[in-house]
């Protein structure tokens with residue numbers, strides 16, 4: 001790879017041990033992918049934050065990195081942890097788990113990583129612009145950044161994102177290059193797409209059938225942020241998709257429209273989506289928990305849930321997951337109180353997938369998230385039933 005003087009200095013250790021270790025990792029990565037050079041990034045989103053996901057080996061890696069004494073060079077945010085960092089006792093994790101999770105938090109703090117603990121950094125101020133290069137590791141946020149915002153990022157791992165944070169750059173390959181951002185499958189559908197769940201099912205199906213593609217969606221429906229988030233998370237769960245285009249919605253779609261005559265086509269019907277929902281739902285009866293917030297909820301969704309629960313009493317356990325910022329806004333607006341009065345709980349910093357819910361005795365979950373339905377059975381042995389948010393809230397009240 002061709003390195004600048006500054007990058008050579010980092011590699012030789014003239015800018016500290018942390019920058020050197022970061023550069024070594026990035027150069028090795030760049031060589032694997034035949035990158036010609038490094039490219040500067042404006043922000044980093046780090047995954048591999050939950051003690052459940054990274055275990056003792058990951059904790060040692062982070063403490064070791066923090067012990068090198070460096071600080072991150074660009075604004076860097078982190079994915080959800082394995083528990084609500086303040087209300088972990090109420091959340092129910094063991095003291096041993098909490099101690100290790102808090103050590104991970106201290107390591108990030110030492111490295112000057114922002115303590116955000118959310119998978120939606122773009123909702124809390126880390127929102128890159130069209131054409132901006134970033135190094136993000138959270139897969140759902142990677143798809144959102146590339147597609148909805150038009151920023152450029154590969155799907156980083158926890159260590160490669162951390163290295164990018166210390167070096168302020170990443171190898172220039174993959175989604176950073178325009179030739180890799182062209183669509184290669186056109187998706188058309190006659191299915192009814194009225195809810196974030198429907199977009200999740202569509203994304204899951206496309207990821208499953210064309211898992212390494214750049215899909216171009218042509219739909220007749222208009223959609224908002226929640227639907228886009230659901231689509232992004234699902235595309236990245238069943239496949240390795242990092243970018244999609246959508247007619248009239250995503251910023252780069254128009255520039256690739258003339259290529260569509262020459263790409264493969266996928267037609268999705270209503271029954272395809274219904275079959276997908278059945279395939280992802282492996283429990284029919286009562287569930288232990290109704291859970292929303294995968295990806296983390298924004299303030300509009302928390303408000304919606306509060307509105308539905310106002311003057312109602314839940315008969316089932318219902319938890320929602322969001323970021324610290326959204327939680328604070330929801331508290332100020334009285335939504336947290338309304339949800340608590342109905343018997344629900346609003347947790348922050350964590351989510352259903354990266355927290356050890358199975359150790360809390362939870363075996364079955366109802367959710368509107370295809371990503372949760374994809375990962376929970378294999379990671380936690382938890383069975384999932386999918387439904388729309390409104391259907392499930394109604395059920396949890398009844």
Ligand code: F3S
Nearest residue numbers: 119294295296351353
């Ligand atoms: Fe976010 Fe956890 Fe889902 S990190 S996308 S809420 S699995």
